[in-house]
Amino acid sequence: MSLYESWLDFREKCLTSKRFHDFAIRFPLTRPVVRKRQSELFDLVSGFVYSQILASCVELNIFSHVAGKGRTIASLAGTLKLPEDETRRLLDGAVSLRLLEKIEDRYRLGDLGAALSINKGVLAMIRHHGALYKDLTDPVELLRGGRRETNLSRYWDYAMSEDPVRSDDADVAPYSELMSESQIMVAEEIAACFHFADYETLLDVGGGQGTFLRTIAPHAEHLDLMLFDLPAVAARAEKQFADAGFGDRIVCHGGSFFDDPLPVGADLVSLVRIVHDHDDEPAQKIVQAVYDCLPKGGTLILCEPMSTGGSAHRIADAYFNFYLYAMGSGRPRSPQMLTNMLESCGFSSVRLVPTRAPLITSILCAQK
Ligand SMILES: CC(C)=CCC/C(C)=C/CC/C(C)=C/C=C/C(C)=C/C=C/C=C(C)/C=C/C=C(C)/C=C/C=C(C)/C=C/CC(C)(C)O
């Protein structure tokens, strides 16, 4: 047995021994560690309750109501149309989670609530979590039952249908709007971390309503921009570009990345939150289609939350693992899994571009 394995055995023996627990909470030097572990474990135990307090604050628009000078219980209870005692329970819960702060008799934005209150993408995701949490009501049953129809799969069933290119605007609108709202923070992260200066034309594959390209456009005024998505989604993007005054700078193409060749002419292609939506075989097909449309020397940037360890570990391995399973398709992948996928299509020089917030996105860059 290696020294490391002996250490693992010893650690597990201690951590599963009631006598060790009794000692560690009594001994002043280990007591702070025990308290920290208690608190971390309690966060896992009560995470659902925390999420529901958060969801209530978002649904009741509490962050807007208290912004500025804060509000008293009596005044908020009137606005929320809730009895005072129930209002106090919710607000005190939110204070304990640092969503709010209580200064004398007024509830104000807490540090986490303040950061959240300006992030429309995360607010939209919190509202959307109602559908995810319904699917996760019985998680073991979900895992045992295999892939099946769920609230989330119904939400984006247009993309999973037999013939997704036939979807119309009503089919694609709710999902495209949600993606657009949550894409702003992703697009800003990519704009800040990737250098677009060396490229002439960027094609965003699965570009949705075009939020990524609209965000990039002012950062890279020299770039010609192209978008590819299902016809009904590309039509929405085209309208949004025209409304934003970018109509002559961006060309939109409708089609399916599984059945239609991607438009040629770009020396840089982006796949933003696309590959993790798909199981290995279709994901490989998409990457291959990108390889085929690029000229020799062309570049792909693949941007999505990845399983990289560190601070982004939980968003990939806990959150997206379950989100995508409930959605019925796809998985989060590590940079190594994605590198293998890219290299097996012919891409080379695959490298991770450091991002400021890996929780929002990682970026893999590859050369044809
Ligand atoms: C001011 C003083 C005195 C001191 C300051 C100290 C200081 C520097 C404080 C920092 C304050 C600050 C700037 C905080 C900023 C916080 C931020 C930016 C927080 C951001 C949080 C982002 C979160 C929680 C993101 C969540 C994202 C989610 C849930 C995304 C879900 C996406 C989904 C489901 C996408 C689905 C797409 C599909 C279908 C899988 O393809």
Ligand SMILES: C[S@@+](CC[C@H](N)C(=O)[O-])C[C@H]1O[C@@H](n2cnc3c(N)ncnc32)[C@H](O)[C@@H]1O
């Ligand atoms: C998760 S969204 C990502 C959108 C955007 N890149 C973002 O980050 O917000 C997936 C996108 O892929 C598009 N899509 C799904 N199936 C497609 C297909 N077969 N061909 C082309 N686009 C497709 C969807 O319409 C949607 O816009």
